[in-house]
Each structure stands twice: as C-alpha cells, then as structure tokens.
Amino acid sequence: xxxxxxxxxxxxxxxxxxxxxxxxxxxxxxxxxxxxxxxxxxxxxxxxxxxxxxxxxxxxxxxxxxxxxxxxxxxxxxxxxxxxxxxxxxxxxxxxxxxxxxxxxxxxxxxx
Amino acid sequence: xxxxxxxxxxxxxxxxxxxxxxxxxxxxxxxxxxxxxxxxxxxxxxxxxxxxxxxxxxxxxxxxxxxxxxxxxxxxxxxxxxxxxxxxxxxxxxxxxxxxxxxxxxxxxxxxx
Numbered sequence: 068x069x070x071x072x073x074x075x076x077x078x079x080x081x082x083x084x085x086x087x088x089x090x091x092x093x094x095x096x097x098x099x100x101x102x103x104x105x106x107x108x109x110x111x112x113x114x115x116x117x118x119x120x121x122x123x124x125x126x127x128x129x130x131x132x133x134x135x136x137x138x139x140x141x142x143x144x145x146x147x148x149x150x151x152x153x154x155x156x157x158x159x160x161x162x163x164x165x166x167x168x169x170x171x172x173x174x175x176x177x178x179x
Numbered sequence: 180x181x182x183x184x185x186x187x188x189x190x191x192x193x194x195x196x197x198x199x200x201x202x203x204x205x206x207x208x209x210x211x212x213x214x215x216x217x218x219x220x221x222x223x224x225x226x227x228x229x230x231x232x233x234x235x236x237x238x239x240x241x242x243x244x245x246x247x248x249x250x251x252x253x254x255x256x257x258x259x260x261x262x263x264x265x266x267x268x269x270x271x272x273x274x275x276x277x278x279x280x281x282x283x284x285x286x287x288x289x290x291x292x
Contacts, residue, residue, distance in 0.1 A: 098278040100278065100279070102280075102282075107187065107284055108284060109183070109185075109267060109282035109283050109284045109285050110222075110267070110269075110280070110282040111282070112279055112280070115278065115279060117278075125279065157221065157222065159222075159280075161278055163278065166210050166227055167224055167227070168224070168278070168280060170221045170222040171221055172220065172221040173220075173221050
C-alpha cells in the first residue's frame, strides 16, 4: 500500500531536549516536505527536499533541521525544542511534477 | 507574497448543499486543490483543478474556478454528517520551490442532523 509513515504520532517533551520525527515513503517520490499546522493558520511549509542530499528552507524553518540521506526517508530534527514549536506536523511526498501530494497521518508534538 | 484565504466556519443541515469558498493571490497558480481533514487524521485529497479549467465535477463535489477574481469554491451536494471535517484550499505553481503547497486556514464544516 502506497503510504507516508510518520513516527511518533504523539509526543510530549520538555524544552531543550533534542527530538527527531521520522518520515518514510514507499512510493519512490523525489519531493518530500514538512508542514506544521496551527489553528487559524492552516499548514505552513518548514523544509522541503527535491531529491537525495538536496534540501531547502520553506516558510518557517527556524528551530528545525532536516536531512535526506536516502530517497525514502526525511526526518525532522528539533535540536532544542521550545514551547512555540508545539504543533501538529505533517510530512508529505510526491513525484516531481505530479499533481498529488501524499500526506502522513501527522505527529502531534507538545513542548512543555 | 502568495496567500490563500478561507472563512473559518460553515454550518449546514444534513441534505443541504455546502459551499466552501477560497481566494488566492498567486496569479501563476497552476493547480488548486481541496483537501479534507477528519479529526485525528491526515489530509485526504478530495479533488483538484488545473488553472485553465472553470469547473470540475466528481460525484457530489463540484469545484468552480474564477481565475479573473482568483476565487475557488467547493460545493458538496446532499451534505452528510460524514462530511463534517476541516476543508483546506491549497494552490501550487510548480515554479521555484516546485511542489510547495500554499494552504488556506481551513474551513470547519459542521453538518447538523
């Protein structure tokens, strides 16, 4: 089954404790990206990757890092989480030039 | 910059039609999308329309695009309680950051029995 898998689905952590949210897709898609969803703001892109070893900032990259060492995986790293990073995070992937993006189920992160 | 705007809330009665509206600013938009998000779930692509089209119909869903006014709407006929969800309008231009989706704030659709 074609899918984008994020882990964990839920995470509560403390300020400053490094964490990684994993994202994996099994569709051989070139393009992957991370979004955060906040009430009244919709989804905003954090980082994106157009292919292996090619990453770039989206609209709200501060406080986040990503890596793309393999085509299928695109982890989101928070080196020193802060409460303003409490949000619902989505990973998405799609074939370059294709119309449809596939989204993971989301990761609800709370930073206390 | 690019911007997509939606009203935040819509309430309808079961069996009525729902119309969710969206406006966008990017004149180079290539594709416009409607996504549905049910509680606790990810985003499900409902439908999309290419910018050179005026209308697209898919079963109970009708998408209308007014490119001159940069206005997109989603009509759901015979709305059911299972249609209660948040609906996001999104656009992409496939230029620059190819594949980036610009989302609206989301419209919460409440369907009353």
